[in-house]
Structures are given as structure tokens and as C-alpha cells.
Amino acid sequence: MSEEITSLTDSVQYVTVMIGGQLFGLPIERVHDVFMPESITRVPLARGEIAGVLNLRGRIVTAIDMRKRLHLALRQDGGQTMAVGIEHKGESYGLLIDNVGEVLTLPTAGREPNPVNLDQKWAAISGGVHRLNGHLMVILDVDRVLGGMAEVLAA
């Protein structure tokens, strides 16, 4: 949805984040907050990707461990985890990531489709790739990141 709109304009602003050494970009209008998650309450019996629930200024936010969501190894360096707050279908979610980078304004034209050989699990939640200086940025499709989880549930 959001992409269709943005593709009509010349450029898109992305909030960049690092997850397991890979640079990802989230469309800036989907990002409500960037915060340091504190005291996450784990939820027993929930799916593995769900790190738990936390209180963000009086709202209960469901925290998603993006490393697990992307099937990456757990973080070893002990650094401070960050979180990106987003809204999905009227509910609040926090995507747990390693670091937040700068905001990039990238031309729509520069977006390329997923490489055909990209891991299917990644391809399912990636909205394309931007080539940057020296590295690649994978566009995270927020709706598919969360929608995919709900689907598995329904199945």
C-alpha cells in the first residue's frame, strides 16, 4: 500500500537499521518511534519471534525479535538492543534490531527487485533492494513482516 504511493514520488525516505550485519531500510512514514526497549515481559507459549511485551509510554507493545524473524543467529556482542516502533492493523509493535542508522533519501528509480536467488524467507518480507555506496540495503516490508506471522497463526 504505502509503496504504491511512494513509488509515484521521486524519492523515498528510509530509516536504516542493522540486523545481524545486514543493512535494512524501513519507509520512514511507518516508523513511529525509535526507542531502547526496557524490561520486556516475556510471554510464555508465544511464538519464538515474539520477544515479549513492553510498556511504551502507557501502550502495550509487542516486541518482535527481528533476528529470529529473519532466521539469524542470536546476537553475541552484548550491545544494547534498539527497537523501532510501528503500527500494524491498529496495534503497536516494536521490532528489535541491533542498531539504528541514519535516515536516507533514496530515489525510487534506484530500487531493484529482490534477486531471484534470495533466501525465500527473506524474499517474503523484502520489498526490494537499494544499492548504496559499498553496501546493499534491503527494504523491509513491515506489513509482510507482521502479516506473515499472523498467517502462520491462522494456519
Next chain:
Amino acid sequence: MDDLLREFLTETNESLDVVDVELVKFEQDPNNAKILANIFRLVHTIKGTCGFLGLPRLEAIAHAAETLMGKFRDGVPVTPQAVSLVLSSLDRIKSLVAELEATEQEPTGSDRDLIELLERMAESGAPAAPVAAAPPPPEAKPGPTLVQAEGPKHASGDIVYQVLERPLRPGEDSLDDLERAFRETEAEVPLLKQLEPKRDAPAKTAPSAEKRGGREPAKERDPAAETEAAKGGVSAQTIRVSVDTLEHLMTMVSELVLTRNQLLEIVRRHEDSEFKVPLQRLSNVTAELQEGVMKTRMQPIGNAWQKLPRVVRDLSQELGKQIELEMVGQDTELDRQVLELIKDPLTHMVRNSADHGLETPDQRKASGKSEKGTIRLSAYHEGGHIIIEIADDGRGLNVDRIRQKVLENGLASESELEKMTEQQICKFIFAPGFSTAAKVTNVSGRGVGMDVVKTNIDAIGGTVDLKTVIGQGTSFTIKIPLTLAIVSTLIVEAAGDRFAIPQLSVVELVRAQSNTEHRIERIRDTPVLRLRNKLLPLVHLSKLLGITDRSPNAVVRPEDDGFIVVMLVGNQTFGVVVDGVFHTEEIVVKPMSSMLRHITMFSGNTILGDGSVIMIVDPNGIAQALGGITSTAEMAGEKDADDDRARVDAQTISMLLFRAGSAEPKAVPLSLVTRLEEFSVEKVEHSNGRDLVQYRGSLMPLVYFDEMLQRKSEGSVPMLVFSDAGRSMGLVVDEIIDIVEDELNIQVGSERPGVLGSAVIKSRATEVVDIGFYLPQAFEDWFQRKEMKVESLTRSLLFVDDAPFFRNMLGPVLKAAGFNVTSVESAVEGLKLFDDGRRFDVVVSDIEMPNMNGYEFAEILKRHPKYRQIPILALSAICTPASIERGRQAGFDDYIAKFDRAGLIAALKEVTTTEYGIAA
């Protein structure tokens, strides 16, 4: 949906509810012009609006009903038939409105039938020409109030007038209608100035005038305006607010409360903070705001009762009973969400009281009561809860019938019932599929109902209780929380995490420690707690949730130390073991994220005062998860309504597995076991050459599985207690293993006394123990009353005995002897099976039975040409030559003493082979 239409629907639904109630009142008090005027006006409004919105069907019915009521107003006597007719047209209107709501279109179809009836009724009762009937005296109103009513009304009244007037014509057809329309406008708009002169003041019914006045212009305020107007004709001070807006407001206030709690927590940590005073103020304001918003969601319980007068009226006609419905405490308020949920259960219970509770006028007179029965509904607040009572002064519950029904449906065994109080037995009416109504009526008695009522009440965290005095009536007490939004919870800790448990389900807390009285014990791996002579199934919250403490400084605690939260969910009691209990906290429940909603163990989450998020445990979820695990002897009995039936069909049966003597598991049908007990060896006394223990005030003999075996000299011994007819014996075993639900299929017979044979239970070869062998060891005359064993080919055998104890016992015993056994509890039932076309190769019947005894049963069978070939054996505790002779005469092929097991088997063998011989 069109705004106008939506408005119409809301308004019409409300009006209809009011009309329902008013009509019932009117029927009882036909001379009350005030009520009639009110009804008339409401129906008229509906009609008018329908016409305006282009809903011809609705309009036509409303019109015909209004015409009939016009006649009432003109002085036609009010008959119950006429009122019924009006009520049924209201029902039609309701169903049309419902459809309209669903489809946004008026359904097609014709209501000619109803309209014709209404018209005929109107015509037959009409004393005079319609026009002449126009100025009915009660409508007239004197000046003073008019002045007040006039001003606001005048303008808007005119509008209504037009709105109503115009559509009338296109909506219908005849001159006749026009005429009526005329009449109505006259009657309808008496407030208009020009009417006043006509009717000078014969009747000083000021309030009524005032009421109509207040209402006419503001159609949308009709029901509310009634009270308003009654209070003094001030224009209504209410506005309609959508529920969503209120919900949103409520959510926001909840957030505010949580934020306030967090602030308070912070300030608590800083002494002498300058925030302290303003925060205190904020805190107070917040509390008041919260209360205020809660109030907006509150509605008087009378709203849920609105339909009841009509329901009761219809019932009293249908059942031919005179019923008075008293309602006390209509103003008691509760959260609208709760109100919605309680509506249906309440209606059902009132129906039940009318149908089952109250007697017919004749019966009442015979028992010296007034002919008119009373159902009394009352509501009041009690400590954060609302209590609703539904009481009737009827016949009371018949405990004997309930007991009988419980046995029939296999909800509990006779011995279990013996231990229950009458109140406890009465509670079985809440069990699924339970109905004692002798006949199925239109009203109730379909065997669904009270269990649904209980389920609904449980679902909102309420409880229901009942009291009954035979001949004097029954009263049900429902206790429900005022609101579902704020819940009082107990904060507990399990595996390092905190969880909130709703207080409502918590019965008590028990501190469990090894080496104390309250220590956690195990049956196989299932933890249990002995609590006041009952075995309480336990579950560790951490295990249930599959969590372990992962913090680095976690203390490894002994597994059996902790707190046990004893919970009661429905009729299931169990203990949840937690590591710690903190405090209670009032929390605002927040719905869980949709990604977590599938977890049945939690009902929601919330933010605590310290800012952390906590999961709220759902007691129902735990009870469900436990369902498979919990089975104390009592519970197994309560649990499965079909248990008994299943046993008759020799399908699955609950078996108690234990070890005694050898390593192989042994099994007995659970239904035979009354209790599981454990005694310390010191308590065992020796007297007269046998072992005894003091049990429930009397001496209980102990029987050992294998007399040869070494007996324990210390510690405690587990035992199975068997009770029948007030006597108990304890069968000492080594260890109780488990309770399983399995098919009992004895595959290998046994020559050894005390063992019926071997069966595969839980995929292990298990010895099925013949309890019948051990019982006489405790009391030699145990079987003087009843019982026995058999051997043959797979033949079908009908066994008739009124005592469930022996039926249960014989199932496995006869089966072991190679018979396909069908057990029934009465001769009548046995005959019914024959009538149904069932064939049996042999019949074994008890002699002493209620209703039809064994002799009569045999005589009937032997007289029947088709069944006279079937051998029939008598089993009796009375074995005198005379009784044996009597048996022979009745047609019994053989007569066996109940304790003579070998004799029975031999006799069965004999009769079945001879029978075979003859047939061949």
C-alpha cells in the same frame, strides 16, 4: 447504513421494548388511560416514521395495531385476546425491524393475515363510528401544564404532524384509512392549541398531558423522556452518545490511571519531591474522572429486565398459571457490557421459575397457597459485585428426583451422592444435559438451559447459587462483577516472571512445604495436595506455561516448596503452584495483541504501577488445560455425563491403576472405588485377628492384596476404599499409579482367585482385579445383599439390577466369563430393550427391585411367545425354599444366591448350553 435509518432502528427498538412492558401493565389495569395513551403514542410514532422512511409493511401493521388500540381508547373492553393480538403484531414488527437492520431493506412479504385479524378485532369491538369516537375524555388536559408543554412543542409538534400526515396516504389505500388518519391526528396532537377548547377539563390528568407534551416533539427521547417527564416535564437532559465514543473515553481514562500509578511510584522513590502535592491532586482528579467515566457505562439493571413482564405474561397464558412478577432494585447499575451478557441467562431463569418452579393454580390451592404464584427479581450491590436474586414461591426442587436423575445420567455414583448435602445435589441442575422436567414443554425442559446459564455466568466471572425449600420455593442467587474492565488480581511469581490471577477464581492460598502438613505428594508424576480430606490436583504454573527461570541469579528452589493458589473454575477445583505471592492489585485489563490471542492461558495483559507489563492468567484456560489431568475419584464421577452409558455399552471405562504384590500394574473400574486414602502404618490396629483402621468415625477392616506379602512396618500405606450401604473396607495396595480412560477388554481369563483376567490398558498387560473376591474378606455377608461371576461363549446377556454398585461390578465380571453384557437398572428398562428388538441369549435378574420385581419380570417374559425360550436366572440375597419355589413358578430357570459366584457361573453355563442344544 443511512443515518436516518439507523436512528429509526435504535428508536424503534427502544419504543417496542417500552410498549411491550406497558401493554402488559395495561392488560392488568385496563382503565389506566395514561398507560394506554403512552402505548398509543409510541406505536403511532413508529407508524409515522415508517411511512416517512418508505417502509410500507411496517407501517401497515403499526397502523392496524394502532387502530385496534384506538378502540380501546374509545372504551372498548380490553380482552386478553386483543392484547395478545397487539403483542403478536409487535412481535411481527420486531422481526421485520431485525431484518431491516440486517439487510437495510424491508423484507418482502405480506402481513395480511395479521392485519385482517387486527381489523376484525377492531371492528367487532367498535361501539361507534370511528369519527364519533374521537374525543376520549382522559386525553384532555387542563391549562397550567399546557402552557409549559406548549412552547417547545408547538414548533416541533407541527413538524411531527406533517411528517406523520403525509406518508400516511401513499402508504395505504382506502378512504377508511384517511378517516382513521383524521381520528389519529385529533387524538394524537391534543397538545396543539386548537384542540384545547374542545376538551375543557373533565379529567384532571395533568401528568399524562404533560408527558405526552414533553415527548411528542422529541421522538428520539421517548423512553428516557418518560421518567424525565414524570419528574416534572423539564425537557430531557440526556443526549445520545455512541458506545464507541464511550469505549474510547474509557480506554483513555485507563491509560491515565496507569500513568498516574507510574508517577506515584516514581514520587514514592523520591522523598520531598516538589511534585508530591500536584501529583496528589492529579491522583484525586484521575480517580474522580475514572469513576465518572465508569458511570457513563453503567446502566440500570432494569434495562435487562424490560422484556420480562411480557415474557411472564405470555408464559402465564401458555401454562395456565397465574404469575406475578415483582421487580426490586431496577435502578441498580452495572456495566453495560455485563448487562448485555446477563440478559439472556436472566430471561431463561425467569422462564424456568415460571415453568418448573411455580405450580398450577389448583396445585397451589391444594397446598394452601394463594392461586397466584410470585416470581421475585431483586438486585443490589455488594462490595464490587452485583447480586441478582430470582426467587419463586413455588414447589421447590425435588431433591429425590434430582438424585435419581443424577444416577440415571451417571453424573455421580450412589455412594458419592450419599456424601453430599441436599444443596450440593441440587447443584446438579447446572450440569450439562440435565433436566428433571417430566415432559418437554415449549417453555423449558429441553435439557439445555441451566448449564448454559451457568456457563454464561462463569464466562463473566460470576457465580450462581441456589437455595430451595420444598413446598416453599426456590431462589437463585447470581453474583457478578460490576464491570469487566477493572479486575482485582493476585500478583504471583513463577520462574522469575510475574503473572496476575483474577481474584474471583481464587478460593484460598496454601503454603506448601515439605515436612509440613501441607506437602505436595505425587501419584505417579501428578502432583496432588491433601486439603481437608480432599485430594486437590495441582499444576505448577511454570510447567503449564513451559517456562524456566533464566536469570543468572535464579535460586534453585525445591520443587515442592511454594504457594498453592487454590482456584475454583466452574465446579472444578484445583491448585496452581507458584513460587511467590506478592499482593493484590486492581488492574485495567487490556486486550492482548492479535498475535498472542491464541494463547488460551492468558486473558489479557496490563501495565502495573511500576510500569512493567504483566500477563493476566485466564482461569478458564488453566482449567481446560488441566481437564485431561485432573481425576480424583470424585471428579471422574462428575465429569462425564455419558460415563455410565458408555460402561453399559462396554466401551471406555475409567480404570484405576495400582501396584500391589507384584510389579505388574493392576486395575479396577474406578466407579467401584469410593475414595483413595492413605494411612500411616501406626494407625492400623489389630483386633479379632484382622487389621482395622478408624475411618470416619467407625472401624474399617483392611484387606491385603496378598496375605503372604510382607507388610510395611512404617510410613504410610495407600488404599482403595470401597463403600456400599454404609459399610467400607480398605484394600491395601503398594502404590496408586494412575487413572486412565480405556476400553476394558479382558483377553486372557484367569484361574487365580481375585483376578478376573488380563487386559491391555495403556498398552501394558494389566491384571484386572476382581473386587468381588476381596469384599467378602472384609464382611462375609457383603454379598448377602447382592452380587456374583460367569463363563460361556460370547453370548449376549441382559443383567437387571437396581443397584449401580452391582451393575458396575458385573460388567467386567460377566464380560470376563465371555458374555456380552447389557446392564439395566430396572425390569421395565429391560422389557423396553426387548421391545426395541434387542435379542438376548440369557437374562440374569435381581429379585428385589422397585416398581417391577424380578418375579413379575420373569412372568412377563415367559408369557411372551417370542421370548419364552430365553433362559432367565434369578439372583437374590434371599434364598429360602419358599422364595426359590416362587421363582420357579414365575418361570426362572434357576435361582442363585447372590454370594454364590461359582453357582451362578455353573448355572449360566448349564442354561446356555442346554438352550443351545435345544435350538440346534
